[in-house]
């Protein structure tokens with residue numbers, strides 16, 4: 001009897017198991033379970049048992065072995081999850097993050113071995129990628145790449161009770177741009193011109209024509225994200241700005257985010273962008289460049305803050321109002337006192353409380369409306385405030 005495809009993706013195929021199994025080392029000893037940090041002694045026997053279940057059968061594990069693997073995955077994930085959430089993130093040991101990644105890997109493999117629909121296996125891979133640390137040459141990224149094409153290309157679900165858009169005081173059109181405050185625009189400058197006039201003196205500039213050939217300029221839209229990545233789990237920031245008390249983060253699928261809030265690990269999208277050539281003027285390797293995606297509805301605000309690297313902020317669709325302040329003005333910008341928010345100003349740039357922050361008026365700024373196809377160069381530690389004027393997608397490249 002022919003099987004019909006499931007709405008959550010077809011997982012019940014020997015060919016799929018063979019493909020997935022080929023991502024793992026051939027022999028059991030090859031899967032060393034080496035961890036880069038201390039974990040409690042009770043963990044290693046659990047990891048070894050899970051490995052033995054995987055390698056116990058010549059082909060796909062039988063139902064009983066798949067069920068046992070699933071139970072071990074649950075235990076490994078639950079136990080390491082406690083450790084991941086026991087204190088500040090920077091103090092979480094890499095070993096525990098790797099245990100979590102193994103738990104997700106074994107769980108995803110158990111799903112495939114059991115022939116279940118693949119959406120849960122993909123979710124487990126995404127959780128491992130987001131919260132775990134890479135194991136086995138980043139096997140979770142390779143596994144999700146193998147599973148994802150077998151999932152149906154989802155359209156955004158009809159919104160079932162739309163969530164409110166970013167809260168906070170509704171803001172109208174952006175302030176009029178005064179010529180003396182405008183960030184200069186330049187069309188495809190040569191590397192030397194960019195280096196001598198903007199990078200070395202650390203002056204912001206909007207670059208035009210540099211990203212016209214990137215495939216994302218033609219391809220990307222909300223529908224496209226739902227098609228290629230609708231089932232992928234991503235961290236979503238909820239709230240108008242991260243300094244608000246009601247701000248929070250939640251993990252959800254791209255489709256749910258789009259259907260609930262609109263109406264940032266996904267390699268298909270990375271293929272549609274290019275690292276700007278100007279990054280070669282830096283001292284770091286290309287692999288050290290951090291690429292972040294910023295996708296959100298109109299009204300989303302990134303409060304005035306600074307980052308420790310050079311930044312190219314490339315606008316793919318939608319418009320953003322952006323204001324920049326020089327690091328020399330830091331004192332007039334009233335950074336938060338807490339260590340964690342020390343890179344963020346306390347001032348609401350478009351509605352400053354001048355009684356509390358009187359020196360804010362002394363800080364000179366430059367601004368622009370960043371349009372699709374434009375790239376803004378934000379020098380190291382330059383303070384930047386960003387407000388999306390409409391549904392918007394940008395990609396930033398942090399480089400040194």
Ligand SMILES: O=C(O)CCC(=O)C(=O)O
Nearest residue numbers: 294302307313386394396
């Ligand atoms: O586009 C945004 O909302 C924020 C961008 C940003 O802060 C950055 O690229 O560092």
